[in-house]
Amino acid sequence: MKLKDPKLLKQACYVGSKWSEALNGQTSPVVNPSTGKVIASVPVLGRDEALSAIHTAELVQKQWQKKTAKHRSQVLRRWFELVTEHSDDLATLLTSEQGKPFAEAKGEIAYAASFIEWFAEEAKRAYGEMIPSHKEDARILVSKVPVGVVGAITPWNFPAAMITRKCGPAFAAGCAVVLKPAPETPLTALALAELAERAGIPQGLFSVLTGDAAAIGSALTESAVVRKISFTGSTAVGKLLMAQSADTVKKLALELGGNAPFIVCDDADLEAAVNGVMIAKFRNAGQTCVCANRIYVQNSVYDAFSQLLVERVSQLKVGDGFAPDVTIGPLINEAAASKVQNHVDDAVAKGAVIAHGEPRNEGSLFVAPHVLLEANDDMLIATEETFGPVAALFRFDDDEDVIGRANHTESGLAAYAYTRDLARAFRFSESLEYGMVGINEGLISTEVAPFGGVKSSGLGREGARQGLDDYLETKYTLMGGLF
Numbered sequence: 001m002k003l004k005d006p007k008l009l010k011q012a013c014y015v016g017s018k019w020s021e022a023l024n025g026q027t028s029p030v031v032n033p034s035t036g037k038v039i040a041s042v043p044v045l046g047r048d049e050a051l052s053a054i055h056t057a058e059l060v061q062k063q064w065q066k067k068t069a070k071h072r073s074q075v076l077r078r079w080f081e082l083v084t085e086h087s088d089d090l091a092t093l094l095t096s097e098q099g100k101p102f103a104e105a106k107g108e109i110a111y112a113a114s115f116i117e118w119f120a121e122e123a124k125r126a127y128g129e130m131i132p133s134h135k136e137d138a139r140i141l142v143s144k145v146p147v148g149v150v151g152a153i154t155p156w157n158f159p160a161a162m163i164t165r166k167c168g169p170a171f172a173a174g175c176a177v178v179l180k181p182a183p184e185t186p187l188t189a190l191a192l193a194e195l196a197e198r199a200g201i202p203q204g205l206f207s208v209l210t211g212d213a214a215a216i217g218s219a220l221t222e223s224a225v226v227r228k229i230s231f232t233g234s235t236a237v238g239k240l241l242m243a244q245s246a247d248t249v250k251k252l253a254l255e256l257g258g259n260a261p262f263i264v265c266d267d268a269d270l271e272a273a274v275n276g277v278m279i280a281k282f283r284n285a286g287q288t289c290v291c292a293n294r295i296y297v298q299n300s301v302y303d304a305f306s307q308l309l310v311e312r313v314s315q316l317k318v319g320d321g322f323a324p325d326v327t328i329g330p331l332i333n334e335a336a337a338s339k340v341q342n343h344v345d346d347a348v349a350k351g352a353v354i355a356h357g358e359p360r361n362e363g364s365l366f367v368a369p370h371v372l373l374e375a376n377d378d379m380l381i382a383t384e385e386t387f388g389p390v391a392a393l394f395r396f397d398d399d400e401d402v403i404g405r406a407n408h409t410e411s412g413l414a415a416y417a418y419t420r421d422l423a424r425a426f427r428f429s430e431s432l433e434y435g436m437v438g439i440n441e442g443l444i445s446t447e448v449a450p451f452g453g454v455k456s457s458g459l460g461r462e463g464a465r466q467g468l469d470d471y472l473e474t475k476y477t478l479m480g481g482l483f
Helices: 047-064 067-085 086-100 100-124 161-173 184-197 213-222 233-244 268-285 300-313 335-350 399-407 422-431 462-470
Strands: 014-015 019-020 025-031 038-041 130-132 139-146 149-155 177-178 205-207 224-230 251-255 260-265 292-298 353-356 369-376 392-396 415-420 436-439 472-479
Touching: 014 067, 014 184, 025 300, 025 415, 038 086, 038 184, 047 177, 047 213, 047 436, 067 086, 067 100, 067 161, 067 184, 067 436, 086 100, 086 184, 100 161, 100 462, 130 292, 149 161, 149 213, 149 268, 161 177, 161 184, 161 224, 161 462, 177 213, 213 224, 213 233, 224 233, 233 251, 260 268, 260 399, 268 292, 268 300, 268 392, 268 415, 292 300, 292 399, 300 353, 300 392, 335 353, 335 369, 392 436, 399 422, 415 422
Parallel strands: 149 177, 149 224, 177 205, 224 251, 260 292, 260 415, 292 392, 369 392, 415 436
Antiparallel strands: 014 019, 014 205, 025 038, 130 139, 139 472, 353 369
16 A cells, blocks of 8 residues: 555554554455455454553543543644545555545545534534523532443444544544454554544544454443443444443443335436435445345336336445445455355345346356336345445335335335325335434535434434433532522
C-alpha cells in the first residue's frame, strides 16, 4: 500500500495508554479479498489485555467526564479534521482490507467523519432541565451524565463508519471506549485510533483490541466496569451478547441483521425506483444491513421495471477495488460468496429465472451481480439476509398483500417504498414494521437521523441527537431545604 502517511499502517494495538504487541507474540494475518494476499498482521490479544484496557479506561474516563463540553467538542473537531485530511490513506487501507471500490471507500470515510463532526457539535447540547417541584422549599434538577466505560464491537462491512458512529457520541458524552473491530478489517480501526491520539483523545480513553473475539467479548460483557455494550453485527451474536450482559444489567445498543423489503407500486416513478434499487441493493456489493433483500413490484409494472433494472445492472463492473471504473468489489470471504451462490441456486431450483448474472468461478470472491425474476416466498432469499449482489424480484397484487408479506419477518431494520400517492406513502410509512422507512429514497443513512431497528434487528439508535442520548444516563436530584 502506498500511503502518504505510512504511520497510519499500524500492526500493533492501542491498549490502555500505549501501542502494544501481543504478549505471546501471536499475530493474525490481514488479507486483501481481491488478491488473497496477506497485507499486514495484527496482534492476537485476549482476556488479560481486555481487562487491562478496561481498568485504564475506568480511570481515564473519570477525568474525561470532568472536562467541559466545549473541550470535548474541540478534541472531536480536531479528530474530524484529521480524518478528513487523511481520507485518501484511510480509504486505501479500507479498500485493501475490505475490498470495496476506492471511490466507495472514500465515500465511507466522509460518512465516518460526519459522525465525528456531528457529535463534536452535540457534545455541547447534553441539556438537562428543572422541573417544578412538589415542595415549596425544594427544586427538582434533571441532568445527563455519561454512562461510563463502553464496550464496542464493530463489523467488517463499514469498518470506519461503524466505529465513529459509536465513538463519536461516546466521547462527546464523556465516556471511554474499548473497541473490538472485526478480524477482517482491523487496519482501518487502528488508523482511526492513531488519528484520535493525535487529535488529543487522552491515552487510555480509547483502546482497540484485535484477537480472540470470544475472550475479549466475554471480558467486556462480564465486567461490572463496562456499563454499556454497543454492537453492530449478526442477530445471533447480538442475542449472545445480550444474554452475557444480563448479569451486570448493562445498557445495550444492538444494530443487528435485516431483511429489507423494497416496494415498487404501480404509480411509482420507475426510473427513480431503479435508481433506488441500485444504491439500496448493490452498494458495497450488497453487503449492508439495510440492503434491499426482497424487491416487491406490483404486477402491472413488473415487466417494465425488471427490464429497466436489468439494463442498469448490466452496466456494473466487477473487479479489484483499485481498478478503474469498478463498481462491485469482492465479497469478504468464501463463506459469504458461497451463501450468495446457494441463495441463487435455491431460487432457481424453486422457479426463479436468472435475467442477469453468471455463476462465480470456484474459489473466487468476485460474484457477478444478479437479477432474479419470479421469486417467491418459499425461497431462502425471501427469509434469509443474502448479503450479496442479488436482486430478487417478487410480484404483488395490492397494498394489503405486500404490507403483510413485507412484515412477515423477524427483522425490522429498514424498508423502502416507491409511490407518487401521498396517502399511500403515509400508509406504507406507518404500516411497515421497521425502524427506518425510505419513501422514494434508496439511501437513508445520514448522521443527522436516528439509525436503528425494531424486533430482532436490535435496540437503540445511532446518529442524530438520539445517538448522544444512548451514551447518557438521566440523573434526578431533589434539592431540599432551600428556603
